[in-house]
Amino acid sequence: MNTSRALDAIRSRWYVALPVAVVVGGVLIPLVYLLLRAAQADPQTLWDLVVRGRTVRLLGNTVGLTVGVLVGTSLLAVPMAWLTTRTALPGRKVLTLLGVLPLAVPGYVMAYALLATTGPYGTLAQTLGLVVPRLSGYTGAVLALSLSTFPYLFLNLRTAFLGLDPALEESAQALGHNRWQVFVRIVLPQLRPALLAGGLLIALHVLGDFGVVSLMRYDTFSYALYIQYAASYDRIYAAGLALLLLMLTAAILVLEARLLKGRLFHRTSGGPARSATRPGRGAGRGVGYAFALGVAGASGVLRAGTVGYWMADSAATGLPWAGLGTALWDSVRASAPAAVLAALLSLPVAYLGVRHASSWTRGVERIAYLGYATPPLAFALALIVFSLGAVPFLYQTLALLVLAYALHFMAEAVGPVRSALYQAPPHLEEAARSLGRSPLGAFMSVTFPLVRRGLLVSMAFVFLSAMKELPLTFLLAPVGFETLALNTWSYAEEALFGQAAPYALTIMFVSALFVGVLLLREQTARPSPSETT
């Protein structure tokens, strides 16, 4: 490969090279930091700590939990996505919103809700006389995590469903396949990138989750890692465990890449894609409603109910309006820019991976996921060391926090953009180039409108995650910067659920509002069926 040519290419495509450099750098800094810290450890002690029976058990538990949650979320998300995109069920928009809302509230609130509902003294027993065993361990963790993470899959699948060309399905139907066969042979394979992107995100989320597994008392890797940092004030052995966790992540990433390889998903025929026809009558409708409402109820209502109940606990003391106001402003001014930044960074990264597929572009794309899997505490410590050493004026500024959010949550942004890009036919862009547009101009005028839906979902993901983020906020936020999530956590941790409630409710409300606005824009971004048929 000619180096000077490569350099020229980088210079002329700075708008791709720069974001890619930021992403790679942002992910490598924590990795280097962890390696440095782990290298400080006494090798023998580190080896003994890492290679012991417990580690193997943790590994087994972690993998088992990941698989369980993947199955659980698929069972929830695939039907939900189909119902909200492919049927004429009235109230689809509300159902969509309900399907996204679980992302708005930290997983540990879900775990608290499940714990408070079940058991001989739980709400179910007290109100309906229904005694179910108090959830804990594997079952509890799978349930709580599935209910709180399925929106990742749901939204990815929605984007995919909306972008599917019904012509293929119609052809299959014309060739004598029944509906189920069409779904399995035609639709499901086309959903593969979305399933993989959503599944990957969920898997990584499970790997890093601490809140739910600790409340459900289920031993996983991240749990052990947390204890290492929290209990022993030990950054060095914790670094060893974090590196192990990253290796596990890398293995999952390689697996995902294998599964995705060599697929073609975009349309090759000319003409605009039509929107699919929507069945929506008959007995199926009742079943659909029952399912969607069941899922929404279990995930959203349960939570909102629990928080509302907390609220009633202390309604007498009045609402801390002033505190809520500043917390809300702090949350939004960190999360919103982070969402935009993450989406903008993910665009060139995903574009390279999809359009210029080679081992190194795929590598770059995968690197983004490593940032997500780096334990946030390690990530934050690495950024402290880096910023104090290299850019001290940035330390303890909002800019650093925004950058940290964006780099950490970028993986959530890449998936939807990637799925959208797979469906955007490259020959349109090529045509624009041949008509004299510059590469950037062709992309902006042709492909960008097609991936806008994906970008919006990306922003929604990152915004919702950043709104409830804790460890990064704790360590990197400017002193005195207190987000809604931080307040919720502080009060809940001290068992002052009454005071935690207003903050938790505000997170839910703002997130719902934000996602609602995005969904409205999605509606206008899509040509209506009457225009195309």
Place this chain on the structure above:
Amino acid sequence: MKRLLSVSLVLVLALSLLGCGGSEQDELVIYSGRSKPLVDSLVQKYQEQADRPVRVKYGTDAQLLAALQEEGDQTPADVFWANTTGALGNAVNNDLLAELPDALTGRADRFVPSNQRWVPVTTRFRVLAYNSETVRPEDLPDSILDLPGMADMEGRIGWTPAYSSFQDFVTALRVTTSRDTARTWLTQMQALNPKSYTSNTPMVRALEAGEIDVALTNHYYVLRLKHGGAEGEYEGDEEESEEGEEGEAPVRASAPVEMYHFEDGDLGNLALVTGAGALRASDQSEAARQFLQFLLSEEAQSYAATQVNEYPVVQGTPVPAYMMPVEQALRLSPTFDLQRLQEMDPTLTLLRDVGAL
């Protein structure tokens, strides 16, 4: 429309990034491992009195300690306010805390460390909480050392091996008896199949819900479940706050959760201390000392008792009626040099060896 939206977005982005840069000169920066509800009103009060801007960074002891170590001399922090003596001891070992004058450390009447690097602020006690519907206190042992002998408690005990207070207890057990005694105690406890919780709040809830029947915890978790605490703003006037408590029904006064104390001097009743120190890298050492002094004032001490249900370290500070009197609580606890709780590593090794961590 679209252009307007994107332009305004970029504008907000740029403005907000510039918005909160460096800190003011005379500002006091506190890194607090104690959570906001326990600290906030006091900080407001100090800010008013001293007429000095104060900003607090909240986190856990471990997070903040890790941050302080990575920050080194460049830290913006002036005061480190911690939940545990372990964290303070660790800060001393890493030479993060400045030595304090006698005039300051002398204000506290108990638990002052001999190295003069930090001051105690409040005290909490280890207790055995039990579900009063399923356990009779008469059946519980006199000493925590006999707890593993209760075979009928299999699967009914809750503990928090990852939580600092529990680890402090194990350290105390290890250094006052012997490593082997501690190991035996832990192994026998493990044989009873206790349920591990990451923090005390969910554990006490589980106790209330009947998932477990006894729990090794700190006294205030039970008090907060039953009597609330840390509600609303600091009122300053004691009568007023008592009135407030009466007007508002106790949160769960009827919850079937009670506290059991082992016999006087037993390790199961160990007193544990929260404290604060001034950082060596601080550029506001005078203000930092002034703040520590405020924490030991009558006002702040009585706040800790009435609002947070922890025990004061300054003699003569009254505590609410539902709390055991200070002298009695102190008699229950073994006398013990808290600096010995700094040796955490052997404790963690022990906990890992028996499979509790």
